[in-house]
Amino acid sequence: MSHRDEDPHRDDALLTAAHALTRSSRTVVFTGAGVSRESGIPTFREPETGLWARHDPMQLATPEAYRRDPAFVWSWYEHRFGVAAAAEPNPGHHAIAALEQLLPQVVVVTQNIDGLHQRAGSSHVIELHGTMHSFRCVDGRHRGFGWDDFAGQEERPPRCPECGDYLRPEVVWFGEGLPPEALSAAQQLSAGCDAMLVVGTSGVVYPAATVPLIAREAGATVIDVNPERDALAQMSDVFLRGPGGEVLPRLLAAVREHLGA
Ligand code: BV8
Numbered sequence: 313m314s315h316r317d318e319d320p321h322r323d324d325a326l327l328t329a330a331h332a333l334t335r336s337s338r339t340v341v342f343t344g345a346g347v348s349r350e351s352g353i354p355t356f357r358e359p360e361t362g363l364w365a366r367h368d369p370m371q372l373a374t375p376e377a378y379r380r381d382p383a384f385v386w387s388w389y390e391h392r393f394g395v396a397a398a399a400e401p402n403p404g405h406h407a408i409a410a411l412e413q414l415l416p417q418v419v420v421v422t423q424n425i426d427g428l429h430q431r432a433g434s435s436h437v438i439e440l441h442g443t444m445h446s447f448r449c450v451d452g453r454h455r456g457f458g459w460d461d462f463a464g465q466e467e468r469p470p471r472c473p474e475c476g477d478y479l480r481p482e483v484v485w486f487g488e489g490l491p492p493e494a495l496s497a498a499q500q501l502s503a504g505c506d507a508m509l510v511v512g513t514s515g516v517v518y519p520a521a522t523v524p525l526i527a528r529e530a531g532a533t534v535i536d537v538n539p540e541r542d543a544l545a546q547m548s549d550v551f552l553r554g555p556g557g558e559v560l561p562r563l564l565a566a567v568r569e570h571l572g573a
Pocket of ligand 1 (some may be wrong): 343345350356370382423424425441473483487488490504513514515516517520537540546554559
């Protein structure tokens with residue numbers, strides 16, 4: 313299929329994408345920070361506000377930063393947890409969840425840690441970079457703690473209820489390996505999918521960024537949804553320019569129309 317870099321307001325690009333999705337028996341939706349942008353959660357490419365305005369997230373999301381100043385890094389996650397808790401899934405998240413009712417198999421592979429896909433109703437979500445909703449002690453011996461497990465503690469970062477070591481979020485920091493089972497599941501699904509819908513990612517963070525490349529190598533139709541025409545748009549079969557919260561509901565409507573649903 314030739315590359316189509318079209319304005320999603322022109323029907324042909326949207327119809328091409330909808331047609332590819334309706335013919336797909338195994339669909340992967342690969343998302344990054346951009347899919348949560350319209351829920352009010354800043355992407356990594358936008359300057360943070362407040363305390364973190366002078367910091368590059370790439371410098372904060374590292375084990376070194378946590379070792380250097382655990383309380384500061386912890387406060388960044390506590391802030392982001394509050395932003396995510398106050399946020400609502402946007403129409404883009406909901407459209408992705410609705411695809412599950414229309415297509416045979418839809419799996420979401422996300423780089424995000426905000427949990428908004430699950431809150432929108434997506435039932436099969438692979439979190440490549442972990443989650444901010446679960447914590448472990450620094451050496452990883454005790455895992456799966458929730459915020460309620462240390463609500464009574466004043467100290468920040470809180471201490472592991474089992475061993476007293478500092479707790480940290482169960483996210484993947486730069487320089488840390490991705491959860492092997494999540495990464496291999498994502499790579500296998502990408503190698504076996506017929507269509508991949510890529511939403512809101514700059515595609516610069518590896519090895520997550522290999523996900524759409526694996527899909528393309530396997531012959532899947534790759535559809536990229538992004539306001540910016542970036543490197544991923546170049547390698548996609550269809551590029552739908554625009555914010556996910558606007559483009560995805562239109563794409564969902566076109567899929568419904570295709571299916572006569
Ligand atoms: C590792 C969790 C080794 C934490 C994150 C080659 C191979 C392997 C590794 C590397 C490599 N080269 C370099 C590396 C190292 C590094 C890396 O990739 N660095 C980059 C910067 C070059 N990778 C790693 O360190 C990884 N680990 O390789 O370890 C190893 C292996 C085994 C054993 C031990 C060690 C770990 C990477 C994971 C880091 N953790 N997140 C947290 O969230 O706090 S990454 C974090 O940043 C996010 O999760 C996300 O993945 C990434 C930012 O990417 P995006 O999601 O794409 O967001 P971004 O802001 O960049 O872009 C937003 C997009 O949305 C834009 O395109 C924008 O146009 C668009 N947009 C805006 N508005 C909207 C929109 N789209 C739609 N709608 C809108 N409204």
